[in-house]
Amino acid sequence: MARARFGASYWKLWAASGVSNVGDGVVATAFPLLAASLSRDPMLVGGVAMAASLPWLLFALVSGAVVDRLDRRTVLWATNLSRAAVIGGLGLAVWADVSTLPLVYAAAFVLGVGETLADSAAQTLLPSVVRPERLEAANGRLFAVEEVANVFVGPPLGGALFAVVAAAPFFADAASFLIAALLVLTVRGRFRPERQTRATAGFRGEIREGVRWLWDHRLLRTLALMLGTINLVVFAGMAVFVLYAQDVLGVTDVGYGFVLASAAVGSVIGSLLTTRITAALGPGRAILTVIGVLALTQLAIGLTSSTAVVVAAMAASGMCAVIWNVITVSLRQTIVPDRLLGRVNSVYRFLGWGSLPVGALVGGALATLFGIRAPFLAGSGVLLVMILLVWPVISTRTIERAKRRAARAAHDDPDPDPVEAGRPEAAAPTTPGEAPDHVISLVDPPPPLRSGEPARPS
Secondary structure, X not given: OHXXXXXXHXXXXXXXXXXXXXXXXXXXXXXXXXXXXXXXOHHHHHHHHHHHHHHHHHOHHHHHHHHOOOOHHHHHHHHHHHHHHHHXXXXXXXHOOOOOHHHHHHHHHHHHHHHHHHHHHHHHHHXXXXXXXXXXXXXXXXHHHHHHHHHHHHHHXXXXXXXXXXOHHHHHHHHHHHHHHHHHHOOOOOOOOOOOOOOOOOHHHHHHHHHHHHHOOHHHHHHHHHHHHHHHHHHHHHOOHHHHHHHHHOOOHHXXXXXXXXXXXXXXXXXXXXXXXXXXXXXXXXXXXXXXXXXXXXXXXXXXXXXXXXXXXHHHHHHHHXXXXXXXXXXXXXHOOHHHHHHHHHHHHHHHHOHHHHHHHHHHHHHHHHOOOHHHHHHHHHHHHHHHHHOOOOOHHHHHHHHHHHHHHHOOOOOOOOOOOOOHHHOOOOOOOOOOOOOOOOOOOOXXXXXXXXXXXX
């Protein structure tokens, strides 16, 4: 029944995402463990996370323009094949006992470049294989399998494999990319977006068009900047989390993988509760609540030496990431025109994920100067201040208004938005308990990310 509703192409993409995210989760544990085996310096260990995330700062805008020019399916399978070769090569180096930190940095960086292309292609491909009214449910299922694979299955497996044979996690990731590429190849259809020719068009002009579209959209611009702040805070802690887990919590390599996996438990719970939470609070208040809970999880990790408390905090973070991802990703896919979706997504992620390398650098520096708990405690304060700053902008009313305006633009409806036209009394009210027009349907779903990290928001 579920397969008939979404179609074979969606389920192939779903399976490809699940398989590749198992591999991502495996190396999410193996990379920091490998770095920690080569150095105990927080700055050097955190350098791996910075190298992996730096491409979002350098290449996100270019990747979005590429995805809006080429067939998105081709970009996705070709990138997965390339990443398989890179991570397989690192596995050979680890097997031969010739791995060094510079080599680990280089592999992480190249994989990060591939991630900017693959993630942009995957998110822009989905609206082409799923009907608009099914997008939120489809995203919910996709995020759920990503989080379960990336955070629940992958990290414990990666820790166990690394403890047995250090090269094994990297070979496993290479195999996952190969399988994912084959699955994407079986998706039928042509997925090159329609282009509108412009006299001043060109690669730079197309990137500028995406930048201008997002920056002129107050709601999406605010969400992108919020995401950048969240990811900076979370990544500052996660960059040195392996040292925190080993030195403060005293966990083993295998135990470290299980601590990371606790975020997936929260992801599954979040996917089951997202509908009720969004209906009860509205998407605007749900987003603000997510940030408040994230602030508390950072504070808890920074103050405790209890593994149980950290596991609970990680689970809460995973739940928050799912709620954030389903609301914001579905919103972008709903209101951004298809021909601009790759570029606007890339600008959004440039602002939202470009902070990842900065967070890794800040986390390493704070841990070196003030102790391993400092990144978590500082991050909690930053998130609480952010809630106060964005409170006037992020609301259910502004989200629903943005959806209505996008729907009118798509259907060339001449009737202006009543609020924009100066007739706020004509606008349909949105109370905190009122369900939005596009209810997030995750009743039998089973998402991050991404994420990586306790489930990285997207």
